[in-house]
Amino acid sequence: MKKIFNxxxxxxxxxxxxxxxxxxxxxxxxxxxERVLNAxxxxxxxxxxxxxxxxxxxxxxxxxxxxxxxxTGAENFFGLDNARTMRLGLDxxxxxxxxxxxxxxxxxxxxxxxxxxxxxxxTEGLKNxxxxxxxxxxxxxxxxxxxxxxxxxxxxxxxxxxxxxVLIGRKISNRFTLQLAPMIVHSNYVTxxxxxxTLFATEIGLRxxxxxxxxxxxxxxxxxxxxxxxxxxxxxxxxVDIETGGHVFQLHxxxxxxxxxxxxxxxxxxxxxxxxxxxxxxxxxLFQIQNRRDWKK
Numbered sequence: 001m002k003k004i005f006n007x008x009x010x011x012x013x014x015x016x017x018x019x020x021x022x023x024x025x026x027x028x029x030x031x032x033x034e035r036v037l038n039a040x041x042x043x044x045x046x047x048x049x050x051x052x053x054x055x056x057x058x059x060x061x062x063x064x065x066x067x068x069x070x071x072t073g074a075e076n077f078f079g080l081d082n083a084r085t086m087r088l089g090l091d092x093x094x095x096x097x098x099x100x101x102x103x104x105x106x107x108x109x110x111x112x113x114x115x116x117x118x119x120x121x122x123t124e125g126l127k128n129x130x131x132x133x134x135x136x137x138x139x140x141x142x143x144x145x146x147x148x149x150x151x152x153x154x155x156x157x158x159x160x161x162x163x164x165x166v167l168i169g170r171k172i173s174n175r176f177t178l179q180l181a182p183m184i185v186h187s188n189y190v191t192x193x194x195x196x197x198t199l200f201a202t203e204i205g206l207r208x209x210x211x212x213x214x215x216x217x218x219x220x221x222x223x224x225x226x227x228x229x230x231x232x233x234x235x236x237x238x239x240v241d242i243e244t245g246g247h248v249f250q251l252h253x254x255x256x257x258x259x260x261x262x263x264x265x266x267x268x269x270x271x272x273x274x275x276x277x278x279x280x281x282x283x284x285x286l287f288q289i290q291n292r293r294d295w296k297k
Contacts, residue, residue: 036122039132039171039179042248042284043091043099045205046219046237047256047264051132051169051179053118054093057290062089062103063283064259071275079278087259092289097121107258108147114138122170134167140262148191158189161262165203175209183221185265199265200224207241215241217250223265232271235264237280250282 040050043060054060064087068079076082089103097118104111120133142159152158163186169179181203190197201223209215219237223229239252255277256264270276 033123033125033127033129036124036132036171039122039169039177040205040207041215041241041243042250042282044250044282044284045179045203045207046217046239046250046252046254046282047235047259048181048203048205048219048221048261049114049116049134049136049165049167050205051134051167051177053097053116053134054091054099054286056093056096057288058093059287059289060089060091060101061285061287062087062091064089064280065282066254066256066259066280067278069270069276069278070253071277084278085258085263103260105259105263107263109143110140110258110260110263111143112138112140112260131168131170134169136163136165136167138163138165138261140260148189150191152189161185161187161266163261165261169205177207179203179205181205183261185261187262187266195227196225199226201226201265213243217241217252221265226265230271232273233269235269236272239280248282248284250284252280252282253277254280 038052040052042050043052043054044050044062066084066086068076068082068084070078072079072082085105085107087103087105089101091099091101093099099116100114102111102113114136115138116134116136118132118134120129120131122132123129140161140163147154147159163183165181165183167179167181169177171177183201183203185199185201187197201221203219203221206218207215217237217239221235223234233255235254235256237252237254237256239250242249242251255270255272257267257269258264270278
């Protein structure tokens, strides 16, 4: 009887060990996915949208400011005496993957609005997603009293421009992020027949983290069919990201005349080779309007 009992005890121990091993094997082979965060510290690289999006229920109040060119000299305090343009904006995260935003620029009194949707989110794990993919669509309205120099009637259609943008980005390492963003900007009205209504361009944005709170930023856009075509006047901004709790400060140098997509692609920018570079800053302040617990209720 004792031998039979010992035999059953050995069988139970073996089955328990095999069952536990099977559970461990199933756990190890399950695809563990972890979403990649903080590819950029802001939803803008500098001028352009970034692959980063706001978390659900957050409102982002943004101030984007550009001073005059450095080559205006010491009398003009190297551009700091004059403000070239400023944009005030509000972005709100309806969902983790859906953000809407509005803004107003002093340059040409332009209003803008956009919607961003994240199609893919970069993840890490056994079955990872190597990139983030975001689609952005926006509209820009010229609010000047007399926007055209000729006698053309300034109706709603002629004042309006649109853009579509697909952001493809990857946080390559803990320090380095790279994104490419093909885009189309269409203006319903242009001042001459040789100026295309529709511009095609690609933005290149990168971020390199130096310390926990400091990073270098580069934001460059290459327009394929702009007229006249002058590579020295392509929109290029170089700066630093400084994170301080709920605020993100960006200090940068830029040659772009305006801040929104229509302005920095279609209007004439300064030349970096001629010193047509202006100092600027972006300030972002986040407010949590709604949390997930309230949303579930």
